Amino acid sequence: MSFSFSLISKDEKTGARLGRLATSHAATDTPAFMPVGTRAVVKTLSAADVKEIGYNLILANAYHLYLRPGNEFMETCGGLHKFMNWPGSILTDSGGFQVFSLAKLRKINDEGTLFQSHIDGSEHLFTPELSIKTQESLGSDIIMCFDDVRGYPVSEAEASEACRRTTLWAKRCLLAKKKVDPALFGIVQGSMYENLRKASAESLTALGFDGYAVGGLSVGEPQELMAEMISVTTPLLPEHSPRYLMGVGKPQDILDGVARGIDIFDCVLPTRNARNGTLFTRTGTINIRNSRYRNDSSPVDSECCCSLCRDYSRAYLRHLFSEREILGLRLATIHNLTFYREMMEGIRLAIKNDQFGFFKKVFLARMEDSDD
């Protein structure tokens, strides 16, 4: 197996960690943010764009790519890297979250999840075995266990049942994995119940995975609850394995997660916000559709080195959005992903210098002046 994770250092005052995650395709410094490329494309961008922005690791989704273009196609075409011309690493989500959030659920039992496709209503049974097979067909570098995800709030009984099933399925994922190369991550569930989170973390670490994800968060719960659940989970995970906080998040959430020992993040926020005209800047978010930017010849963020901020004014980006010219969506996406990449670089540098707490405070204070 060519997967490895090295813990390089820890911030003295917080739980923040500096690490390096390597696959056969690329090495990625952690804490790292993964752009979301659900359907074999980071929306609006070519793989070359994503690389140029400075990413080595992206996320794709087993659920979507299983439905279209399908496993058989993916195998004959040589896998996802080749299909989308992406030279870096790929982590695929198992589909556990998507059958819960996107599909019309028909039935869930210990065998798997029966659901209707959100595309054409066709019925499919997703099992741990099929999820692993799908992710192996994609040729992912990091694959995730198929888990039983629930929303917020759920009763303790329901959360407990989902936890039990998640562990059962995690065992089957370990057995189902045929390829040596990909790393397999377990996903800690337990909703907002401390005892369940702990039990889930303990049973998964007992099974032994290449990395561990904290799942089932950012599903509508208050921010404090999310922070609390991360806090009870990470201390129970092996120090020398990478920790991935799924579907998170806002800059504040990422900084909080890093402080609690999280190494990897993914979220649609920077890319989705970009398409809505909301751009992150060091002094807060701006919505470029706002008429105040009509004659604004300054760049979106004067401290940003992306091609939008280097080559164009706020007025031009606003013009593109006003005229519904799709170049605007791409430029905004490039900017927001650059913002996230630079934020993660700042985080890593701060950890290295034992100044993460200070960095976090200053970063968030500067961002307070937002349009919204």
Add this chain to the structure above:
Amino acid sequence: MSFSFSLISKDEKTGARLGRLATSHAATDTPAFMPVGTRAVVKTLSAADVKEIGYNLILANAYHLYLRPGNEFMETCGGLHKFMNWPGSILTDSGGFQVFSLAKLRKINDEGTLFQSHIDGSEHLFTPELSIKTQESLGSDIIMCFDDVRGYPVSEAEASEACRRTTLWAKRCLLAKKKVDPALFGIVQGSMYENLRKASAESLTALGFDGYAVGGLSVGEPQELMAEMISVTTPLLPEHSPRYLMGVGKPQDILDGVARGIDIFDCVLPTRNARNGTLFTRTGTINIRNSRYRNDSSPVDSECCCSLCRDYSRAYLRHLFSEREILGLRLATIHNLTFYREMMEGIRLAIKNDQFGFFKKVFLARMEDSDD
């Protein structure tokens, strides 16, 4: 004035010409095709993309940019080159065609054209003076006379009246031009009437312009009629001035135009077709939405060097179109504009080698095998 046009050579057997058109921004070898960047953007592409594909000269439109973002804004922001970050040359159309084709026409008389904006219904009077002022505010390298365009078919009386007005307005455009730098082109009208075309060409050349356009074609007339009108016009234009065939066209039309001594072309065809999934290849057009490309791992055109053909399969492009991922629109646009750029390069090389007739025949014969 930094504008110049050098006639380098003529094909011995046809009327095809090899030339070089220079502005203060860039030199462009002719025959040349101009990508259409109506609203300060070549749809789906950044200026850097357009440059990378190999273009030095693009077209933008006075009508659209006058309505939004407007002349005052354009002057304060430093002109169109800076606004859209385009280092090459810009030719702007005068708005004559657009008030005819897009706006709701209210009244046309010798003063100008009263129309309602296609965006918000607001009423505007476009005059030769306002068109020139608009194009000067944009900082265009080549500006066009404001002309009186009619559709097809029109009576000889109506066409004659439009010709008379076009000449009247051309005189006023010459007088209205304040800046030294931009080149001003006259536009020959006359609908499908030989005598009117001749009279229009003669009166415009008598006034003296930096270049001459053949306007009012490709408005629904049969291909033979268009060819005939070009044939009667170009011999009457000064040999050492550039000739621009407006809004044309298909590869066949461009090859025919070159054979009749045209130097510059523009058309939305390659960019619009791209967004509809129709891609030009050396062996004909293909529509990438067609299910036959679902598992096709070959490039769109194996002889093309664009980033789509270099990095991606037909199957991936089809996947992007199926999933409505806008990266597909950009990649297809890059491809089609590369196809046109390479076609123009082929044309120029053939003229240089006195083989244009042969090149044209082979090029069109190979393209016969299309999806449509």
